[in-house]
Amino acid sequence: MTRPAAGARRYRLDRSATPAGWAEPARLDDTQRAVVEHPGGPLLVLAGPGTGKTTTLVEAVAHRVEAGLDLGSILVLTFGRRAARELSERITARVGAAVGGTVAWTFHAWCYAVLREFPRPGDPPPRLLTGPERFTRLRDLIEGSREIGRPRWPASLRVCLRTRGFAEEVEALLSRARAVGLDPAGLAELAVRAGRPDWAALAEFYTDYLDTLGFEGAVDYPELGHRAVALVRDPELGHAPRARYRAVFVDEYQDVDPAQERLLAALAAGGADVVAFGDPDQSIYAFRGARVRGLLDFPTRFRRADGSPADVRALGVCRRMTPSVLAASRQVASRLPMSGLPVAALRAHRALVSAEPDQAGQVEALSFPSEGAETEAIADLLRREHLTGGVPWHRMAVLTRSAEALPPVARALTAAGVPVDMAGDEPPLAARPAAALLLTALRCADDPASLTAADTRALLLSPLGGADPAGLRALGRALREHARAAEEPATVQEPATVQEPAAVEEPAAVEPAAAGSPEPDAAGSPEPDTEDARAARGLASSAELIRAALADPASIPDGVDAELARPVTEVGALLRAASRRSGGAPVDALWALWEGTGWPARLRRAAASGYGATRRAAEADLDAVVALFDAVGRLGERRGPGGGARGLIADLTSQDFAADSRAGAEVRPDAVRLLTAHRAKGLEWDVVVVRGVQDGAWPDLRAQHSLLGAEQLDAPERGGLRPPETSRDRWAEERRLFYVAVTRARRRLVVTAVDTAGEEGVTGENGSRRGEFLTELGVRVTDGSTWTPRPLNLASLVATLRRLAVEPTASPALRRATHRRLAALAAAADHGDRPLVPAAHPDRWWGARELTSSEVPVVPADEPIRLSGSSLSSLRDCSLRWFLEHEAHAGRPATSAQSFGRVVHALADEVTSGRTPATLAALDARLDTVWRQVAFEAQWRSDQERAAARDALARFLDWHAAERGRVLVGSEQRFSVDLTVDGRPVRLRGSIDRLELDAAGHVHVIDFKTGRAAVAPRDLAEHVQLGTYQLAIREGAVDPGSFPDRRQGTGDRGGERLERPGDAPPEAPARAEPAAPPEAAQAAWPAGRGDRPAVPGGAELVHLRRDADGDRTGPREPGEPAGPPQIQRQEALPAGRSWVDELLGQAVRTITTETFAPTPGPSCDYCSFRRSCPAWPAEGGQVVD
Template sequence: MTSSPSAVQPARPVVLTRPVAGARAPRYRLDRSAPARWPGRPAALDDAQRAVVEHRGGPLLVLAGPGTGKTTTLVEAVARRVEAGQELGSILVLTFSRRAARELSERITARVGAAFGGPVAWTFHSWCYAQLRAYPMAGDPAPRLLTGPERFTRLRELIDGSRELGRPGWPAPLEVCLRTRGFAEEVEALLARVREVGLDPASLEELAARARRPDWAALARFYTDYLDNLGYDGALDYPELGHRAARLVEDPERGQPIRDRYRAVFVDEYQDTDPAQERLLAALTAGGGDLVAFGDPDQSIYAFRGARVRGLLDFPARFRRADRSPADVLALGVSRRMSPPVLAASREVASRLPVSGLPVWALRAHRRLAPAEPDHAGEVEALSFPSEGAETEAIADLLRREHLTRAVPWHEMAVLTRSAEALPAVARALTAAGVPVDLAGDEPPLAERPAAALLLTALRCADDPGSLTTADARSLLLSPLGGADPAGLRALGRALRDHARSAPGEAVAAADGADSDQAPGSSVGWPAGLVSSAELIRDLVADPGSLPGPVPAELARPAVQVGSLLALVGRRLRAGVTPQDALWALWEGTAWPARLRRVSASGYGAARRAAEADLDAVVALFDAAGRLGERRGPGGGAQGLIADLTSQDFAADDRAGAEVRPDAVRLLTAHRAKGLEWDVVVIRGVQDGAWPDLRAQHSLLGTEQLDAPQRGGLRPPETPRDRWAEERRLFYVAVTRARHRLVVTAVDAVGADGARRSELLAELGVRITSGASWTPRPLTLPSLVATLRRLAADPGATPALRQAARRRLATLAAVTDHADRPLVLSAHPDRWWGARDETASDVPVAAPTAPIPLSGSSLSSLRDCSLRWFLEHEAHAGQPATTAQSFGRVVHALADEVTAGRTPADLAALDARLDLVWRQLAFEAQWRSDQERTAARQALARFLDWHAAERGRAVLGSEARFGIDLTVDGRPVRLRGSMDRIELDDGGQVHVVDFKTGRSAVSPREIAEHVQLGTYQLAVREGAVDDRVTTRDAPSPETTPQPEEAGESAVPGGAELVYLRREANEDRAGPGAPGGPTGLPQVQRQDALPPGRSWIDELVGDAVRTITTEAFVPTPGPGCDYCSFRRACPAFVEGRQVVT
């Protein structure tokens, strides 16, 4: 996916094609950019450039500063050689990025006017890989290159294996960190440095003995094992490429064709080479071929990768002419990029950079660049701000003004920072301010990108249907594969649960008023009564043919569609198709691809960017599946692909290169900005502690101490002066990215602990201006609409001004996109808070003729706060089920099993039942799960003690659902609920028990009018349990308590709360130790309702009147502290409307 950062490319149709069946190693590529156009005519050159172009006969070092026409010179040098009769295939051009290699190839091909049968310019890695594949060792297959994530995963696996095998004998201090990601990263960095500086395992072991580093000795042995592992698999990693390629070119026989082929080698960005690459170049040109290296010692910023400026400074001595004299040195002296003010600021910074080892005249010419257009306008600013927020706000305003007032395209501006950690926060702030950003290097691992993650989840569930969880089913149905919405999913869950409740032999009872879309997991092993709607939906996806007849087909369409697709792909996988073909079947199985292609080609804004990101992820996933098939053959399998991708901790380097958004400001680090340029550049965060970053770069394994063998193998410790020089070179690179305008910002806070601007700011040679007073009106649509609205309603404005503001608002409100969608919704009065009258629903909350449904929980909620009741019960805006609710459902279900005699009243038996379901409960941490598991066992122990205690009562039932019809104020009412346990005492009175699994108890004064218990007593009084009392099967009339008169309603004798998580004496003695012995639970009793009308009757009447009059008002109280609607509640400041 390629695009030029310096030109806006028109939108092009998106095409994603499938490879021909049987083709080896298919590659998918999504390309939306138009090909670059380069002139085919000779370029105008200055004297220094002509001297480089005409150079023949030996090595040449060209000092090429930023914007000095280095690329043009290189292209012309190649073209002149071709025009003189030299074959293009005998000229090798090497550079350090694929973007640069692609641009060089295009420019050279356009300039010489002839096509070439292969790449003209290469990266070092790509050229080395091509040679190793073209000239393999006799009998060996062509090597396969590991991606970065694949290499890291393999290293972690080998480290884990080495620990178990006791090899390579890690030092004791390292044993504790072998399994950590950080240690694997340290090992990866050290092994890469070993190859970069030209060492091997044997030389590393010698260095270990000399430096007395037992960790290096262990790593040398581990490196041998790692290389053996690569060799067994026919694989190579990037650090190994240069080493193997150098050995190949040096080989007297195998390397002879390569050395004979190239008569001239051109190297771009030579200051970024490492010793291994220098060795390769020496081997390539050992036969007398020309070597022309372009470099800039002031832009040597990759010391952390092994590149050191010393390599460029040593070039004349290392690469000598035929007469053994040092290589020639030339300097390009005209800057064609930077405006004079920007060039002058860059010269100020460059003058402070230390360089030694080059001819004085060459260094002077290199540093004293002259502008190509002395009269060209430009600007350099240095600004300081009191805070990071003020700094970012000013940057956003500056970028918008450049775009709107100076017509600078978004893609011609960039914001650079010292470190990547600052980028996400800056991106969020700029986006919020209306500045489109392209954040470089922020891609997550492939398996975490939404589109790829979705296809991998579907692939796993198709290959292994037993792995389908409720969470998988929900995510698949709500994804583009299913196309469902949350409301439809809730409706489907309710329909499935209603059918299950009514089906014979089913016991699927939810808690009173519950309508949970979240389930603990699989229903296997759950006690009766705990199968949730989420589990029923999961079961339907697993078996789409099991759709019950009463459930509407349209409601179940997404579940049936996804289930059928998974079943189809599963059958194909079992028939032997590759993961690649299975992914293609999933991709093509819905309307998702067409929708993405349509939005990508014709959409706009965030929707288009999201569609393009999804297409990119799908392309990368297909490419990864193809690589897996190439590596493992047909036996790799779907699970192998999934394991491979989910084990990767960071994004692979995309083969096609990262796409650049053509309509956004680039946001990247100074390191990543090297080689790029923009009209406007903002360098952010140039304050002490951030830039320069002078912290010593010490690693656990001493990677930074390794050096090339010819330099002794060990590098002297880095000094603060070295760090300063590196940081100043990095700042110089950032400064020289700007063509016309450069803005450097820093935080200079007030106070002893505040940040201070860096002295780098002063090195620009311009006045530092305080940005504390930067308060211009933001040039954003929301700001414009707000200003116009204020003017339109301002009584102090003239009528003409108010009318003009209204006309402009109307114009903005009428602006639409190509699909006739309004672009400025906030300009329309329908969108203004307080501008419209309050509305009244045409449909009453309670239908006049239908019974009003009430329950104990709804009565309690209506009494405490009728507005909260409405939002939870009618608007269905409540919070989803929590693990505490799942805990309570499990304990209640097991208590019911004991009461009903389905499970013995034995703690061991209950413990075993608890083990069956506990692993399916979702907790945020394992320690929390363990803690709650202990609490559940203690709660069941207390229940058994309470259950066995003699209370002079007989059990009538448990988990008893009821529904009774009442008439209140002339309105029918349906009172419903579920009683945890019903008991009959010796006097024939009915007692209701409600088990509580919460940690707190109600106060003694509240128990007298506890709504839940009062509701149960009212239900008993109104006949909810009459059938249980009159039909109870008793051994004899003498021992069986009966109601006072046969045929009369049961008499409530009271109700009680039994707290299974609290001891009977806990209020006095405090809670017991977790896991300790338990006693009887705490019990709170409510007296029997008095004869006639009681407080609960009054409460029911109040509730009915509240519902029928729809007087839902907030009632502040203790529950407000835990209410999920507080932020929208008019009783509190944060919930009041802005406009009243």
């Protein structure tokens, strides 16, 4: 891409073409010569597929020039800019003239040019709206009509006025009305005759729309044709354009709409000969207003000077298709209706002969049992044609009936190694990744206050910033540490008075769906470090800190690593450079963003020398950037010098679909074209696959009705209303579309269908039957269900060779040959010395490598090993899983079940600490305020879990009010205690939901569970989490100096007796003798208490989602009260060394020796890593070969 000179405002890719030279006269057959030498007057040329229509048109123009007619008096009209450019180049090359203007035009381009050349006195030249701009105007006017109440829409339409679909319906009806020649008054009159109040409202809306365009000096595409017809018909203004042309050649006449027919008739009335090339069998654009009847009526509409019908000639030699493909196309054509034209001409048109009767070709009709089998066979067919037949990818195509069928086919072919160039509806320019990135950067440069955390992440991770997610996380941590060290909030916030549920951390789950007691993991800090917890402490989140750094890179603390901060400083400098230019033309700021990094050079390299998806992505990004600069240039012309970046961005982001770009790509990649049959018209390939020819898909005989009935409008001279479409009409339209598809093939035609019908021909559930068209090719339909060839791709080849290289039964000679081939593949490289088949090199075979060990220990010897109850549980169950979750941080994100647990734990703590009244009504109201923080995939699931949360809190209140002969001494009690285990320092950390003290001075641990499953009785005695809490209490994690007075009926805050007044304390359950506290811990406890240190008295699991009898885990019926929760008790740790001490020692040895081995067990059922675990080879074992 090159930067234009100042003020030029044009951007283009450097794809200069050599100027066309002189061209020799083409060799014509007799039918072509008859057309070229036609003496004059109107002429209809029936040109079938591949009959040399374009060549004949070029030679006919050259013949008239050679006969003395000035080239400037010849007008050539066609459809599509590419076709117009090709015709212009061929005509100028053929006549050998240096033409100062355009020879061939699209209809719209000529209409726009003539309106600008011959404006009405006092009128400025019209400004043409693009398709997206027109659609935006319509949506704005519809929204405005709702506000002012004009027009008065029928009640049946008011509910849909704001929808995109209604705007599309209005656009289609107004376009149709203009095409058939209806103005607002004509539409209003037709509304009265047809009894259509919606058309009456649309007629009034139509007037407002045209007035708006007139006020803006704008014109849309449908209006172009209408105004051009009015101009040419004007007795005074139209004289010059009518007199200018003596001959008008029209390509693809079967595609003209009524407005274009009227334009041609107006030119013919001025004395111009109209020569039309068309094919009634390829009339497939009825949905755009084109009518096959228009072509059939040509001879009578464009009469000779003596009043006789126009001549009709047919081209009779096909130069595209081989005899076999041509014969198949004749079979389809023979079933198309013949009417309205001379019989001899139609017969000559249908009876095409091949220009090369001895050329080999192939036609196949295949049926498959499923769409997957169909696509797999198509992929294999294309690969074999390319690899064994030598057919370039770009000379093959797959055609479908509808655009909806394209994406899944594209994905399947790409996965099979077939490069795909899919032609479909482009997304809006602002939605294409490269353009969206530049527009985001432009907005942030023009308006720095609009920079959000999401913008920051997108910019830094984009090609402009070059950061990676891990680097951003590290930068966020570094900025947080500096924010903490500054001892002042990075963002001014009120300290949270209530700990939000999301701030409570969840341990690694011991139960599949349980949300257990909040504990930090082994690598975390003693304080919660979630985004919500940081916000509660008045600290900004990592995302907000990075956003602030990007907004002002100078604010980055000196201690932050420069390499971590590099993406922020570079993108910040880029935005500031663009900001300095944003005061002028937005395009200058946009150019600064584009050229300010190495991204353009990387894209150019990837597009020029990349492979596969990398190259295609680079080409797509370059196309998007070219289209963006083209659109910005056009909008700048229309908006004038005062238009700023903000207005430009608003214009582009408001567009709902892609505009037609002047910078459209002319160089297509070497890939298989994948497109609909409608888009394939006018194109051809060596190999064509027509896919999905089954009942219900192709032919699609469903009636095509729209909400507003645009398809019912017709020209006023034909009564204004079209008769309803019949089944016969639909069959003919679908067969013509199928005919267009099969005639795109030169050498090989393959037509496929899905056929799941049984032996009786009855289709099963969700089944399909092959369509009738599959049997119209004149060849036998072959069952493709047995199509199971070996994949022809490098991945399959390398896999086969690697398997043979270690196959025990393979002969030495076969192994040596395999090794030679693998070595050759591994050595293959491109001109940049990059390996073409890296998977063939043994260095890429993971199983061939020795196991490695890190030079850096998991925990340095001089640092404590940080463990929690969940860590110990995870290490006991599977040390490999512990390492992947706690050290590699590869675990799954938090689930809604864990969020459920956080909410219930937080609200229980609010009640325990006295911040929320201990009533269900208060908790229910509080639950409403925090439930929005819990994300669910569906609303019904959220409602179900909301009811379950209410029941869990009701059970908690029942348990909270019950007497247990103990006093409350702590809630959400965090602890950290340092131990020495096997000579290594260990820091045991965690958070206990609730601590209670009994009359004997023993501390009881309460752990709330919100999972649906209870712990198996056999596992309760050695429940790791409860045992870890008791061990921590025994080792001094709880300070008894903070306990309330334990005398009956007294206590500090939160230390009330939990007995009900008048009740006798229950008999204490039998338990083992509590362990004596260590002397070191006793010495550290505050003096003056007169009591011995805290001693663990046991632990309990309180299951808030389970009734006491364990039968109920789900929400209750409305009005049904929740009972007490199920409680499971673990007895106090015995005196001396216990099972927890043994487990702790084993965990320390595992971490110290770094022997993280997989351990199959029940926890595997909900392990995130099962599919890649060597303990489960059937699901994803270790690579060994």
